[in-house]
Each structure stands twice: as structure tokens, then as C-alpha cells.
Amino acid sequence: MLADIVFKALADPSRRRLLDRLFARSGQTLKELCSGHRMTRQAVTKHLAILERANLIAVIWRGREKLHFLNPIPIQDIADRWIRKYERGRLRVLTDLKSQLERKEER
Amino acid sequence: MSEANSTFVYVIYIRTTAEKLWDALTKPEFTRRYWCECVQETTWKPGSPWKLMIPDGRAGDSGEIVETDEPRRLILTWRNEFIPEMRADGYSQCTFELEPVGDSVKLSVTQTIDKPDSKLIKGVSNGWPAILSSLKSLLETGDALEITKHWPKGM
Numbered sequence: 180m181l182a183d184i185v186f187k188a189l190a191d192p193s194r195r196r197l198l199d200r201l202f203a204r205s206g207q208t209l210k211e212l213c214s215g216h217r218m219t220r221q222a223v224t225k226h227l228a229i230l231e232r233a234n235l236i237a238v239i240w241r242g243r244e245k246l247h248f249l250n251p252i253p254i255q256d257i258a259d260r261w262i263r264k265y266e267r268g269r270l271r272v273l274t275d276l277k278s279q280l281e282r283k284e285e286r
Numbered sequence: 287m288s289e290a291n292s293t294f295v296y297v298i299y300i301r302t303t304a305e306k307l308w309d310a311l312t313k314p315e316f317t318r319r320y321w322c323e324c325v326q327e328t329t330w331k332p333g334s335p336w337k338l339m340i341p342d343g344r345a346g347d348s349g350e351i352v353e354t355d356e357p358r359r360l361i362l363t364w365r366n367e368f369i370p371e372m373r374a375d376g377y378s379q380c381t382f383e384l385e386p387v388g389d390s391v392k393l394s395v396t397q398t399i400d401k402p403d404s405k406l407i408k409g410v411s412n413g414w415p416a417i418l419s420s421l422k423s424l425l426e427t428g429d430a431l432e433i434t435k436h437w438p439k440g441m
Contacts, residue, residue, distance in 0.1 A: 181299070206293050237295040237394065248295035255415050 181234070182260075185253045188233035193218060194226045198235060201249035208244055292404040294411045296395045298418045302425040304384045307391050308357035310425055311382060320420040320430035322437045330354050336362050341437045344368055349377060359383050364397065366406050375399060375406040393418070 188194055197212060213223050227247060230236045237250040300307060310316040314325035324346065328336040332351050340346040349363035360382040366372035378399035385392045395418065397410055420431035 237297040250297045
């Protein structure tokens with residue numbers, strides 16, 4: 180079941196951070212994705228493989244360079260199937276409140 | 287290179303055959319159903335002009351066929367025609383790759399342009415996920431998604 184693989188891939192903060200980096204700028208090399216955080220190259224490679232298997236990232240070879248692109252399709256499927264269906268105005272007010280309260284902590 | 291151009295890549299797995307998917311990507315009786323009532327005008331031969339016709343008769347996008355390898359690969363150039371700031375970006379290249387995987391076909395759509403922060407790429411990136419999900423739904427269930435059945439009003 181693809182949804183299981185996608186949820187498992189998303190259930191890890193390092194992998195979500197990699198997705199955020201690709202959201203900010205799609206088409207990065209392994210080297211670019213390794214820069215600026217404490218994960219080892221091996222760990223990043225492993226996380227990227229899991230994300231690729233879940234189809235959350237797509238890979239393109241440009242000569243010898245492997246470029247990683249965010250593939251938003253599985254996230255859209257999850258949003259359609261598991262989020263939009265349950266969406267209620269009242270819930271949105273609560274999550275807005277939660278994110279406002281938590282924004283301070285993240286800084 | 288990633289800073290000097292804009293590229294979007296979409297990958298979707300569709301439970302179908304490469305031949306059926308090729309038909310769904312190219313034939314007007316299919317595209318009309320999941321691609322907001324649009325049809326493509328072209329002979330699909332390399333060098334042939336390509337137009338994406340929107341339902342009111344305008345050409346929404348235009349370009350040229352670069353490569354046709356049925357049912358594996360289709361490459362075309364693509365410029366927007368009806369939104370001036372997108373048209374100003376000029377031609378992008380769009381590649382469709384179909385690769386059978388088990389009982390499904392992996393469809394990769396790559397659109398790229400030699401220009402950073404392209405309005406065209408930003409524009410199509412809003413459209414592709416819904417259109418491709420709708421194509422998947424049409425092939426797997428026989429019905430496209432409601433949101434892409436009709437051309438958006440006022441566009």
C-alpha cells in the first residue's frame with residue numbers, strides 16, 4: 180500500500196526537513212542537501228532513498244549529477260484523502276491558534 | 287545549474303498499460319475529460335507544431351514536437367499563449383516518460399526552462415498535480431476528478 184510507505188516516510192523529522200529544503204529550492208544535489216546540518220552524508224543518502232521509494236522525491240540525472248526534486252503528488256493524495264475530508268472551520272481555528280502559540284517556541 | 291533554471295518534476299504511478307496511458311495523454315477524447323476540456327492539435331511527428339486548445343477556441347499553449355517514441359517518451363517545447371507574463375518567459379521543454387512497473391506505469395512529467403523563477407513553471411506547477419491525479423483517476427476508475435472536468439471560469 181503506497182499510503183503506508185508515504186506516511187512512514189513522513190514520520191521522521193529529518194526527512195520532513197529534507198522535503199522542506201526541496202520545497203524551498205527543488206533540484207538539489209546530495210552535496211547541497213548535506214550542507215548546513217549535522218547529518219552525515221550516509222544518513223542523508225538513506226533518508227533520500229526512503230523518500231524516493233515513497234515517491235515523495237523524483238530523481239533526474241544530469242550528466243554525473245543526481246538532482247533531487249520534490250514530487251508533491253503523494254502529499255496531495257494524502258491531503259485529498261485524509262485531510263480535506265475531515266476539514267471543519269472550527270478545527271482550523273484551533274490549529275491556527277496552536278500554530279500562533281507555538282511559533283514563539285520555534286524561534 | 288539548479289539556480290540558473292526552473293524545473294518541475296512530477297511522478298505518478300497509474301494502474302494501466304503504457305499504450306493506454308499514451309492514448310490518454312495524446313487523444314482528444316481522453317484529454318478533454320481530465321484536462322479541463324482541452325485538446326492538443328498536432329501530428330505528433332518531430333518538428334510538427336503543437337497546440338493546447340482551450341474550450342473557447344484559443345490556443346492556451348503552443349510549441350513543437352521534439353521527440354516521439356510511442357509509448358515510452360514524448361518531448362515537446364511549450365510556451366504559454368494567453369497570460370502575457372507567462373508568455374514572456376518563452377519556451378520551456380516538457381518531457382513525458384512512461385515506464386511500466388509491475389501492474390502500473392510510472393509517468394514522469396518534467397517541465398524545464400532556462401530561466402530562474404519562471405512564471406510559466408510556477409503557473410504549470412499549480413496545474414499539473416490536479417491534472418495528473420485526474421488522469422490517474424480516469425484510467426483507474428473510469429471517472430476524472432471533478433475539479434479538472436471543466437475549464438476554470440473566467441480564465
